[in-house]
Amino acid sequence: MAYYIGVMSGTSMDGVDAILTDITDTSIAPIAAVSIPYPAELLELLHQLCTVSPNEINHLGQADRAVGRVFAEAVNKLLAEQHLSPADIRAIGSHGQTVRHYPDGPPGHQDDNGFTLQIGDPNTISSLTGIDVVADFRRKDIAYGGQGAPLVPAFHAARFAEAGEHRAIVNIGGFANITVLEGVDAGATRGFDTGPGNTLMDAWCLQHLNQPFDRDGNWAASGTVNQPLLNSLLADPYFSGTGPKSTGREYFNLVWLRHHLHDMGTSIAPEDVQATLLALTATTIANAIRALEQVKQCYVCGGGAFNGELMTQLGELLPDCTVKATDSLALHPQWVEGVAFAWLAWAYLHRVPGNVPNVTGASRAVVLGSLTLAD
Template sequence: MAYFIGVMSGTSMDGVDAILADITTQATAPIAATHVAYPPELLSLLHQLCDTTPNEINLMGQADRLVATTFADAVNKLLLEQHLSPADIMAIGSHGQTIRHYPNGAPSATGSTGFTLQIGDPHTIAALTGIDVVADFRRKDIAFGGQGAPLVPAFHAAQFAAEGRHRVIVNIGGFANITVLQGTDRGLISGFDTGPGNVLMDAWCQLHCNQPFDESGTWASQGVVNEPLLNTLLADPYFSQTGPKSTGREYFNLKWLQQHLAAFPPIEPVDVQATILALTATTIADAINALPAIHECYVCGGGAFNQCLMTRLDRQLPSVSVAPTTALKLPPQWVEGVAFAWLAWAYLHQVPGNVPSVTGAERAVVLGSFIPAG
């Protein structure tokens, strides 16, 4: 056995997932998972850091340590629940918390250099857990000319590719990305961020229902899609761009939605919710329908539990079977955490973790930085 732990918090910022996996050259076997919510004060701080604010460096330095402490809490909780000690774990793979993602440069800076920024100090994680940490996966891909995202396709290929099967793996977190697997040939992997996943739905639900998300899409299912609004949202230039491409809260956010809404007469909030759910489903489905000979679609991430979204996605993919990754023996909510455990394994075994056809990097490279516990 070779135990690794993957810890991450996605763009939805709904807390930290820690996943224990047994990883060898032959197979990756997920074993257990746990979750730790961000304290409200830290969550508020992270939301501030997703936009320009005064004293950003001071706020980021504070959040960097607090995020790391929460990550370490999740790891230690998982160890306790599984009756394991730090010595049982080969390494932690830490994604960190993304607070900025400008792979093509910040729009406010002329000729600026692209960057991505994840916080969650790996030294603090190593110190608080007593386990070696592999972190900072995205910046190596950026350094080689890539988008730094999505990074899960290499793991998707290792875990889900099957001979003779043309599959798409759809990850619906705050944002949605697809991985296209044509059999087991790694040279045929493609993928990109399709656009918003849950980010707009969560923000709109918080604003109008004072709830962090629309459980199962129940609220959205009570609304009617406003087709003119949907068509206006779909006309955003991002959706017509070809990959490699990635996006984040810096582009698709509540302000973006409200700017579009300002051009319309008042629309019932529940109908807006139905419309932005349709936006997520349509942009994913359009990306898949543009591909040749795809017959299987497996969904992971929080979006897999939004029944209204899954139903609409299934309806918009009439020639494709749609199912959660449970059908491939990996629970949807575990996939990304296992992916970063796998990336830690890949670092230790010098296996490239990026897919240049997905990120646009010059070449495949080993991703991450190693922080020893001692």
């Protein structure tokens, strides 16, 4: 046995997942998981950091340590529940919390100095857990000319590829990304961010219902898709662009949505906007899969897999494709990304490249991450 722990918090910031995984050269076996929420004060600070604000450097430094503490708390809770000691864990793979993602540079400053920024101090995590930490996975890919995202396709190929099968693995978190697996040929793996996943729906729901998300898509299901608004959203050039491409809340946010709502020139009921936002997520994912004629299997992970209305619409938009959650492939949808970063820690220690140049646009495959020792 070789135990690794993947720690993950996505752009939705709905909590921190820590996944215990047994990883060898031939198997990836998730064992147990815990999830804990961010404290309310830290969550507010993280949301502030996602937009330009005063005292950013001070807030960044404070949040970096605070996120590290929460990640360590999740790891220690997992260890206690599984009756394990730090010595039982080979390494922690920490994704960190993304607060900025500008791989091509900020608006108006596109140049060779694009960046992505994930916080969650690995020194804090290692000191509070007593375990070596591999973190900072994305910046190496950017240094080699890539987008730094999505990074899960290499793991998807290692865990989900099967000879003779053409599959799409769709992760629907705050944003949605797709991995295309053509048999077991890792070199043929493709992928990109399709666009918004849950982020716009969650933000709209919080604004109008004071709830962090639309449970099972029930509010969206109560509304009616506004086709002119959907057409306006789909006309954004991001959706017609070819990969490699990645995106984030810096681009798709409520300001972006309000711009389109303003252009409509008429009031639209909030539930109809929510229905349209869900249709946007489903349509952009389905369009990406329909463009891949050989793909007949679609497996969904992330929080979107638990949105019944979203899964129903995906199935309707892809009548020639089987749409299921990844638990049908023996991996819980909520665990996939955490296991992916446990695997990326394993890949770092075994000098296995963690990026896929076809996906990110990097000039070559490279080992990702940086190691922080516990002592």
